[in-house]
Amino acid sequence: MVRVAIKIVGAQGQGVNSVGEMCAKGLKRSGFCVFGYREYMSLIKGGHSSYQLDVSAEDVRSSTTRVDIVVTFNHHGLEKNLRDIKKGGILLHQTPQWKFKNPEDQAFIAEQKIRVIELPTDAILKKLKAKPILGNVLITAVVWSLLSQPEEQLRALVREQFGHKKDLLDLNFACIAEGFAVCKVIAPGITLSLPKPDSKWKDQLLLTGSQAMGLGIIHAGCRVYVGYPMTPSSPILTFIADMQNETGMAVKQAEDEITAAQMMVGAMHMGTRAITATSGGGFDLMTETLSLTGITETPAVFILAQRPGPGTALPTWTAQGDLTLAVGAGHGEYTRLVMAASDTQDSFDLLPEAFNFAEEFQIPVIVLTDKHLGEALFTQSAFDQTIAKLRRGRLVTDLRELAQLKPADRYDPAAGDGVSKRWLPGSEAATYCAQGDEHAPDGSVTEDAENARQQMEKRLKKMAALKAALPEPLYVGPKNPETLIVSWGSNRGVIFDVLESAEMKKKNIGYLHYQYLWPLKTESFEMLSRTAKRTVFVECNHGGQLASLLKLACGRDVTQKILKFDGRPFLFEELREKLLSSLTPPSAPLRAGNPSLDRRGA
Amino acid sequence: MHDFASVHPCTWCDGCGDYGIWSAAKRALAELQISPWQVLLCFDVGCHGNMSDKIEAYRFHGLHGRVIPLAAGASLANPTIPVIAFGGDGASFSEGVGHLVHAVRSNYRMTFILHNNANYGLTTGQASALTPQDKKMNSSPNGIPESTLNSMDFVFSLKPTFVARGWSGDIAQMTKILMTAIRHRGFAYVDILQACPTYNKFATHEWLMEHCYDANAEGHDPRDFAKARALAVDTQNRVATGILYQTEEVPAFHEHLKPREGVTTTPVEEVKIVDTSKWERSFA
Numbered sequence: 025m026v027r028v029a030i031k032i033v034g035a036q037g038q039g040v041n042s043v044g045e046m047c048a049k050g051l052k053r054s055g056f057c058v059f060g061y062r063e064y065m066s067l068i069k070g071g072h073s074s075y076q077l078d079v080s081a082e083d084v085r086s087s088t089t090r091v092d093i094v095v096t097f098n099h100h101g102l103e104k105n106l107r108d109i110k111k112g113g114i115l116l117h118q119t120p121q122w123k124f125k126n127p128e129d130q131a132f133i134a135e136q137k138i139r140v141i142e143l144p145t146d147a148i149l150k151k152l153k154a155k156p157i158l159g160n161v162l163i164t165a166v167v168w169s170l171l172s173q174p175e176e177q178l179r180a181l182v183r184e185q186f187g188h189k190k191d192l193l194d195l196n197f198a199c200i201a202e203g204f205a206v207c208k209v210i211a212p213g214i215t216l217s218l219p220k221p222d223s224k225w226k227d228q229l230l231l232t233g234s235q236a237m238g239l240g241i242i243h244a245g246c247r248v249y250v251g252y253p254m255t256p257s258s259p260i261l262t263f264i265a266d267m268q269n270e271t272g273m274a275v276k277q278a279e280d281e282i283t284a285a286q287m288m289v290g291a292m293h294m295g296t297r298a299i300t301a302t303s304g305g306g307f308d309l310m311t312e313t314l315s316l317t318g319i320t321e322t323p324a325v326f327i328l329a330q331r332p333g334p335g336t337a338l339p340t341w342t343a344q345g346d347l348t349l350a351v352g353a354g355h356g357e358y359t360r361l362v363m364a365a366s367d368t369q370d371s372f373d374l375l376p377e378a379f380n381f382a383e384e385f386q387i388p389v390i391v392l393t394d395k396h397l398g399e400a401l402f403t404q405s406a407f408d409q410t411i412a413k414l415r416r417g418r419l420v421t422d423l424r425e426l427a428q429l430k431p432a433d434r435y436d437p438a439a440g441d442g443v444s445k446r447w448l449p450g451s452e453a454a455t456y457c458a459q460g461d462e463h464a465p466d467g468s469v470t471e472d473a474e475n476a477r478q479q480m481e482k483r484l485k486k487m488a489a490l491k492a493a494l495p496e497p498l499y500v501g502p503k504n505p506e507t508l509i510v511s512w513g514s515n516r517g518v519i520f521d522v523l524e525s526a527e528m529k530k531k532n533i534g535y536l537h538y539q540y541l542w543p544l545k546t547e548s549f550e551m552l553s554r555t556a557k558r559t560v561f562v563e564c565n566h567g568g569q570l571a572s573l574l575k576l577a578c579g580r581d582v583t584q585k586i587l588k589f590d591g592r593p594f595l596f597e598e599l600r601e602k603l604l605s606s607l608t609p610p611s612a613p614l615r616a617g618n619p620s621l622d623r624r625g626a
Numbered sequence: 627m628h629d630f631a632s633v634h635p636c637t638w639c640d641g642c643g644d645y646g647i648w649s650a651a652k653r654a655l656a657e658l659q660i661s662p663w664q665v666l667l668c669f670d671v672g673c674h675g676n677m678s679d680k681i682e683a684y685r686f687h688g689l690h691g692r693v694i695p696l697a698a699g700a701s702l703a704n705p706t707i708p709v710i711a712f713g714g715d716g717a718s719f720s721e722g723v724g725h726l727v728h729a730v731r732s733n734y735r736m737t738f739i740l741h742n743n744a745n746y747g748l749t750t751g752q753a754s755a756l757t758p759q760d761k762k763m764n765s766s767p768n769g770i771p772e773s774t775l776n777s778m779d780f781v782f783s784l785k786p787t788f789v790a791r792g793w794s795g796d797i798a799q800m801t802k803i804l805m806t807a808i809r810h811r812g813f814a815y816v817d818i819l820q821a822c823p824t825y826n827k828f829a830t831h832e833w834l835m836e837h838c839y840d841a842n843a844e845g846h847d848p849r850d851f852a853k854a855r856a857l858a859v860d861t862q863n864r865v866a867t868g869i870l871y872q873t874e875e876v877p878a879f880h881e882h883l884k885p886r887e888g889v890t891t892t893p894v895e896e897v898k899i900v901d902t903s904k905w906e907r908s909f910a
Contacts, residue, residue: 025822030872044772076839081825099690169850187837188633218778227910228910229906229909229910230909230910231909235909239905239906242900242905243899243900243901243902244897244899244900245897245899245900247829247893247896247897248699248702248703248893251798266883267905268883269884269885270887270905271900272886272889272896273885273887274702274880274885274893275883275885276693276702276879279724279725279727279728280724282692282695282725283695283724283725283728285697286689286695286696286725287695287696287698287702288690288698288699289688289696289699289701290668290686290695290696290697290698290699290700290701290702290703291700291702291893292699292703293686293699294666294698294699294700294701294703294704294705294707294894295703295704295894295897296704296892296894296896296897297897298699298703298893312689313689313692316689317687318633320686320688328824330694348850375663376899389864403678404909406903406906407902407903407906409899409902409903412899413899414897414899416897438639448894449665449666449700449704449707450663450664450684450704450706450707450894451663452663453663454662455662455663455665455683455684455685456684456685457678457679457685457686457687458685458686458687459678459679459685459687460671460687460688460689461678461687463679466679467678467679467685467687468632468679469676469678469679469687
């Protein structure tokens with residue numbers, strides 16, 4: 025796959041995101057698949073942030089380590105991001121009279137043949153009598169010109185944004201024209217060639233995982249959203265809130281996470297679909313509520329958007345460290361479902377399923393996502409609106425059936441699969457208590473031993489039925505792969521890109537991807553990993569959490585793991601290298617401290 | 627009233643104020659002609675929570691300190707079903723005090739009945755935030771170091787839209803209060819001083835009978851916020867009961883929600899797969 029990468033850096037508030045988004049949109053409309061990766065700090069203004077766009081005419085879902093062009097808003101980028109540039113790449117900046125003082129930097133530039141271009145932004149804006157904010161469109165125009173993209177493309181984008189404000193529009197157009205003109209002066213003969221475009225990308229959607237998940241929530245028929253801001257779940261709250269006038273949903277920003285969880289459960293009990301989203305620390309606060317739903321058998325859906333832990337850790341970075349938390353949180357033993365989204369496609373598709381399973385089995389469902397998925401920009405085909413179905417399980421709404429109900433139907437231990445009938449407050453029927461204490465079938469409190477045993481069995485019996493209802497993990501690759509890669513969540517994109525690369529395509533590699541993480545379906549995993557020479561887990565956590573869970577679930581202890589836990593996602597070359605070395609048998613005996621080559625139990 | 631009768635016998639101590647509150651709740655619902663299937667009763671954890679299976683109605687018995695947000699969520703999902711939340715003073719002024727604050731300021735449509743016996747009954751009589759500082763209680767033989775919270779002063783500071791107080795021995799008055807509270811537009815705060823013969827030796831049934839008086843009967847106008855607050859806060863000599871403050875002018879939480887304006891269905895009735903394609907166009 026031929027890709028071109030553009031990395032825009034600067035302080036937060038300078039316009040890194042605006043420029044990134046504008047470039048992404050324009051390039052997609054030109055016929056390219058664009059994948060955007062953002063890095064930012066836990067600040068509002070200042071710090072150092074970046075927006076990298078990986079662009080290709082083929083499918084691209086990952087970020088490359090070294091880019092073709094770095095566009096820096098301030099001098100920090102000149103210092104920090106010089107080495108992000110490929111050999112022969114471009115460094116575009118707007119710091120007047122900048123000189124590289126560090127001899128190593130000078131040597132790097134010379135040896136790597138980096139073209140350093142200065143855009144006299146201040147001077148141009150002064151000439152045009154334009155406010156500093158217009159610097160964004162000016163620098164975008166220069167990038168546009170370097171990419172040999174048509175000027176009209178950019179004008180169209182700007183027109184979309186400011187169409188109704190004529191003065192602003194004219195000023196933007198002037199800056200665009202100036203950008204194109206000055207590019208020929210400051211970067212004569214320099215172009216950044218893009219591969220030949222493919223028109224199939226032109227009309228696709230460009231959106232983040234959070235936006236896709238928000239659409240999935242709406243699609244699923246969720247009517248109430250209760251949340252408390254916590255990075256990286258806040259964009260979901262923002263999206264749903266911004267859409268509320270269109271969708272008619274009730275949105276509540278609660279005073280804390282416990283409130284959010286409780287309100288969601290109350291709303292679900294009453295019979296609508298409600299959801300809450302948070303990150304690890306907020307989810308910790310919700311766990312008693314999670315446990316409650318386990319015994320009241322109230323459907324519940326929690327989104328856990330992961331970031332590094334423990335404690336506050338790295339609020340604006342990514343990780344996959346909360347899988348075991350999702351599986352084990354909330355005291356006591358009961359049935360739950362843990363799922364994980366991987367990209368914009370399943371961020372949309374999995375939400376109706378989360379609600380369906382929650383209602384069918386009357387259980388809490390946790391949907392994992394992470395900062396990388398939530399904030400990355402994906403090129404996505406229009407979502408298929410016909411796939412999702414509404415499944416509400418043993419919810420009784422028919423008047424005649426309601427009239428036949430007895431209170432003891434609610435928690436009937438003899439119910440098939442452990443799933444008893446459920447009916448809503450306001451239904452003309454016998455009543456029951458959704459009971460947090462251990463209870464008899466009608467929800468009355470009892471401390472009887474035999475009853476306790478029966479109710480525990482009833483609730484845990486649901487686990488087997490749930491597991492049987494889940495799909496097997498997704499497998500892509502040869503029937504009997506020599507190497508089996510196993511992963512989950514946002515690693516999917518980079519794994520696909522790596523497996524599609526020239527060197528990898530020749531290797532006999534299969535990829536098993538989990539979207540349903542608990543209960544775990546292990547049949548295909550066991551079959552594939554038994555016949556494979558090696559099984560390699562790829563996870564963004566320290567403990568290889570999916571590997572541990574699979575070992576727990578089926579006893580297979582395959583310990584080759586490629587792990588990353590520095591707050592960043594796997595980059596393309598990085599994963600490719602690590603994967604290639606995992607394919608090579610070590611020529612020397614095993615050395616301590618090299619866990620990715622550890623073959624015990626494979 | 628006997629529609630609400632449960633087959634399960636009560637387990638409260640002899641003389642517990644819960645018997646009175648329980649009776650008043652059933653009576654109020656019956657007099658409002660609300661059937662058991664038309665109401666949701668939510669309980670916190672405590673002696674009051676043992677009511678969860680002593681009354682017929684749709685019920686939810688949840689976590690300690692969390693009855694208010696649970697009830698608020700239920701009410702938001704279906705504002706046509708009256709939702710009544712019951713909580714003790716331990717739950718409501720310690721564990722769940724944050725929820726109380728935000729529920730009052732949110733003005734959720736629900737009735738909140740405070741089972742106020744100034745102690746943690748079910749865990750055998752510890753001091754609560756409402757216990758007078760000097761009282762010897764379980765786990766505080768020297769009294770408590772913390773100053774006692776003036777619950778009425780606290781609640782009035784949150785700009786409530788309905789405040790009432792009753793006591794567990796006056797079932798007729800509690801019934802009247804609850805009937806009004808259940809029909810209130812927003813958050814109805816109902817403080818019921820209740821006898822706890824086992825652990826509360828200071829605000830006993832006899833003491834309450836002596837000191838509580840019907841403020842409405844004595845001419846108190848519940849539209850007067852300042853007077854209501856003054857009356858509520860001062861319990862030195864007499865304790866004012868009745869509907870102390872009420873306004874129907876403030877919209878309930880859900881009535882503030884612009885997306886719900888003019889919507890004739892409830893969120894419960896709106897669950898279906900929604901086509902999102904028209905909103906996707908802005909991402910193209």
